[in-house]
Amino acid sequence: MTELMSKKYKIDIPDWYVKSFDLIQKNTNGAMPDILKVYRTSSFQKLLEIGFPTTKVEDWKYTNVYPIIEKKYKASNFINIFENGELINNVKNLIESNPVISFLSSFQLVFIDGHYIDSLSSVQKNERFILQPISQALKSENGTVLNHLNKYSIIENGFNALNNIFFIDGFYLEVKDNVIEDEPFVAIFVQSGIEPLMINSRNLIVVGKHSKVKVIEIFISLNDEVSFTNSITEAVLGENSFVEHYKYQAESEKSYHIGKIQSEILRNANFTSHNLVFGAAITRNDINNVLNGEGSEVHMYGLYFTQNAQHVDSHTLVDHAKPHCLSNELYKGILADNSRGVFNGKIIVRKGAQKTNAYQSNKNLLLSGHAKIDTKPQLEIFADDVRCTHGATVGQVEDDSLFYLRARGIEEKTARTLLVNAFANDVLMNMTFEPFREKISEVVSTRMNLIQTRSAN
Amino acid sequence: MLKIKDLVVKVEDKEILKGVNLEVNVGEVHAIMGPNGSGKSTLANVIAGKESYEVVNGEIWFKDHNILELPPEERAHLGIFMAFQYPVEIPGISNATLLKTAINEIRKARGEEELDAMEFLTLMKEKIKLLDMTEEMLSRSVNTGFSGGEKKRNEIFQMLMLEPKLAILDETDSGLDIDALKIVANGVNLLRENMKDRAIVVVTHYQRLLNYIIPDFVHVLYDGRIVKSGNKNLALELEAKGYDWIKNEINVEV
Ligand SMILES: Nc1ncnc2c1ncn2[C@@H]1O[C@H](COP(=O)(O)OP(=O)(O)OP(=O)(O)O)[C@@H](O)[C@H]1O
Ligand SMILES: [Mg+2]
Numbered sequence: 001m002t003e004l005m006s007k008k009y010k011i012d013i014p015d016w017y018v019k020s021f022d023l024i025q026k027n028t029n030g031a032m033p034d035i036l037k038v039y040r041t042s043s044f045q046k047l048l049e050i051g052f053p054t055t056k057v058e059d060w061k062y063t064n065v066y067p068i069i070e071k072k073y074k075a076s077n078f079i080n081i082f083e084n085g086e087l088i089n090n091v092k093n094l095i096e097s098n099p100v101i102s103f104l105s106s107f108q109l110v111f112i113d114g115h116y117i118d119s120l121s122s123v124q125k126n127e128r129f130i131l132q133p134i135s136q137a138l139k140s141e142n143g144t145v146l147n148h149l150n151k152y153s154i155i156e157n158g159f160n161a162l163n164n165i166f167f168i169d170g171f172y173l174e175v176k177d178n179v180i181e182d183e184p185f186v187a188i189f190v191q192s193g194i195e196p197l198m199i200n201s202r203n204l205i206v207v208g209k210h211s212k213v214k215v216i217e218i219f220i221s222l223n224d225e226v227s228f229t230n231s232i233t234e235a236v237l238g239e240n241s242f243v244e245h246y247k248y249q250a251e252s253e254k255s256y257h258i259g260k261i262q263s264e265i266l267r268n269a270n271f272t273s274h275n276l277v278f279g280a281a282i283t284r285n286d287i288n289n290v291l292n293g294e295g296s297e298v299h300m301y302g303l304y305f306t307q308n309a310q311h312v313d314s315h316t317l318v319d320h321a322k323p324h325c326l327s328n329e330l331y332k333g334i335l336a337d338n339s340r341g342v343f344n345g346k347i348i349v350r351k352g353a354q355k356t357n358a359y360q361s362n363k364n365l366l367l368s369g370h371a372k373i374d375t376k377p378q379l380e381i382f383a384d385d386v387r388c389t390h391g392a393t394v395g396q397v398e399d400d401s402l403f404y405l406r407a408r409g410i411e412e413k414t415a416r417t418l419l420v421n422a423f424a425n426d427v428l429m430n431m432t433f434e435p436f437r438e439k440i441s442e443v444v445s446t447r448m449n450l451i452q453t454r455s456a457n
Numbered sequence: 458m459l460k461i462k463d464l465v466v467k468v469e470d471k472e473i474l475k476g477v478n479l480e481v482n483v484g485e486v487h488a489i490m491g492p493n494g495s496g497k498s499t500l501a502n503v504i505a506g507k508e509s510y511e512v513v514n515g516e517i518w519f520k521d522h523n524i525l526e527l528p529p530e531e532r533a534h535l536g537i538f539m540a541f542q543y544p545v546e547i548p549g550i551s552n553a554t555l556l557k558t559a560i561n562e563i564r565k566a567r568g569e570e571e572l573d574a575m576e577f578l579t580l581m582k583e584k585i586k587l588l589d590m591t592e593e594m595l596s597r598s599v600n601t602g603f604s605g606g607e608k609k610r611n612e613i614f615q616m617l618m619l620e621p622k623l624a625i626l627d628e629t630d631s632g633l634d635i636d637a638l639k640i641v642a643n644g645v646n647l648l649r650e651n652m653k654d655r656a657i658v659v660v661t662h663y664q665r666l667l668n669y670i671i672p673d674f675v676h677v678l679y680d681g682r683i684v685k686s687g688n689k690n691l692a693l694e695l696e697a698k699g700y701d702w703i704k705n706e707i708n709v710e711v
Contacts, residue, residue: 401545401547404599405547406506409533409559409619410530419550421549423549
């Protein structure tokens with residue numbers, strides 16, 4: 001544990017971050033593009049300046065990051081995975097035995113503690129698309145990577161700066177124009193848990209005009225230990241393209257997860273995000289979208305199912321920068337035990353963004369009297385011809401529904417699981433990749449059964 | 458088969474049932490009538506096992522089980538079925554899922570083998586035809602967006618699937634047009650074809666249902682008590698004279 005220095009809006013950067021920064025500056029080999037060095041240095045200055053947010057910062061009001069910051073991790077930049085054949089083999093077994101992720105796709109990259117593992121991955125490089133680790137893309141001096149990397153995500157907080165400084169690797173997906181691919185592109189990020197690590201991953205998705213793809217990001221842990229994942233994905237959607245993005249996070253309940261997805265959506269393009277959170281002690285996701293072309297759309301679906309003392313904070317942002325755009329959002333939460341959820345949905349409609357349609361809904365099911373949700377819409381509307389609706393609900397499993405099912409002969413436990421599953425399926429049904437949807441639905445039922453068995457004992 | 462003794466039930470500190478006695482034997486069809494708010498649904502729900510009602514006195518026996526001690530699902534496993542006056546909408550759970558889960562849990566509880574998917578589907582298709590409902594209703598969420606009449610028919614469809622020993626129909630005729638009423642009554646009469654080890658209780662306000670489902674006994678529940686019992690002619694008499702007639706009779710007795 002470190003003594004933290006804290007001011008009203010800022011937790012100062014603990015020393016070990018500074019030392020780690022010096023170390024990576026020294027160790028950087030010549031292969032790193034100059035522009036990344038510039039990002040790294042300027043981000044470090046920014047990090048020193050802004051530090052990490054306290055709960056006095058409005059956007060972090062309900063999420064206290066002290067437990068994350070006070071721990072001393074090793075930056076995973078300094079570990080060597082490649083010599084640990086046993087670890088790699090264990091991860092291989094984990095992936096193959098996990099029903100949610102085994103055989104999701106033949107286009108798959110695997111990262112352990114942030115490092116790309118070639119032996120578990122299948123890089124794709126053809127005239128239609130490129131899927132490769134971003135480290136390789138940067139080395140190959142692919143102009144598209146440098147044109148887009150770090151162009152959309154701005155530093156909103158210390159964690160974003162941290163990612164710019166420490167990211168090791170991530171996936172790079174480049175889809176050319178007019179490519180329709182049904183097979184999803186999958187990136188699996190595994191925390192080994194062999195020691196407390198800070199793992200920064202950085203991903204980039206660049207999709208050409210009229211193309212249609214699915215991307216799945218998976219975050220899991222090999223061992224039930226402490227680590228800290230800090231991930232950023234930037235996505236640029238060319239005109240008339242359609243990207244369906246899935247993020248499934250089921251990391252160890254001892255670890256911490258900070259994630260950001262930043263999308264830039266051009267004319268008539270459609271970005272659909274599914275954010276599925278089951279893991280980590282503290283999770284904070286920021287899903288930021290800029291509707292930056294007329295006729296563009298963003299659809300955000302979220303499901304968080306928390307138990308024990310888990311904490312999940314979902315912050316979403318839609319920036320209606322152009323007229324005639326649509327944003328549609330449904331986030332649902334199931335909260336058990338002492339767990340806590342936070343939902344903040346921000347909608348900005350810029351001046352001139354007329355004929356905007358913006359819909360937002362957050363619904364929560366509390367399974368225990370000790371669970372808690374803080375939910376808030378945040379609207380900043382500067383145009384006048386706008387249709388915007390928002391709503392939030394907090395409830396429990398309905399007694400009447402429960403009685404109806406039980407009166408038909410269904411045992412109470414099964415009835416509760418059916419009802420919770422139905423609540424979840426209302427948002428999961430928007431996932432078009434059916435095999436994955438079914439598996440996530442099973443994850444919900446399994447967790448619900450476990451919670452009930454646990455509380456019955 | 459069903460024996461209710463001195464049943465007193467409270468809801469939120471208000472006494473609703475004030476000492477109900479009723480005996481229903483195997484093979485019989487009973488009708489319970491009575492003005493709004495007299496406690497008919499309360500009685501049906503207490504038999505089915507709804508927990509928000511507080512039973513302060515009395516007993517309910519089903520065969521040789523003291524069912525007040527059993528949770529609703531175990532009562533259903535014994536063969537008790539209530540068609541709800543207000544069927545609940547359950548978005549996200551299909552009719553098929555509800556019935557498959559229910560039938561298999563009931564069979565499991567009775568030590569029988571589960572139905573396989575094909576057998577189950579065949580059974581559902583066969584029964585749903587009897588109620589003049591489309592197969593599309595099977596995959597729809599339970600009662601969700603159903604019209605009033607469709608909900609009532611769906612209750613009878615479930616009843617035919619579950620083949621209960623004791624069926625309690627709480628105003629299943631309300632809100633039905635004459636064609637739908639006939640369909641529902643036919644459904645009930647299908648169950649009636651085999652009354653060996655079975656009994657039926659219909660709660661209704663209207664004589665017209667009893668033209669199709671002819672009861673062996675008619676009871677009048679009034680202000681939490683069964684104040685009068687008779688044969689099918691009692692229903693006709695009620696229809697002709699109204700509940701004021703009962704009210705006056707009671708007052709005379711008191
Ligand atoms: N959950 C409840 N909370 C409060 N009061 C209730 C509740 N359920 C029933 N009651 C009251 O109990 C009384 C009897 O209600 P019940 O529904 O049993 O009547 P009913 O005979 O079925 O009437 P109807 O013919 O209108 O269906 C009514 O006064 C009703 O308001
Ligand atoms: Mg009633």
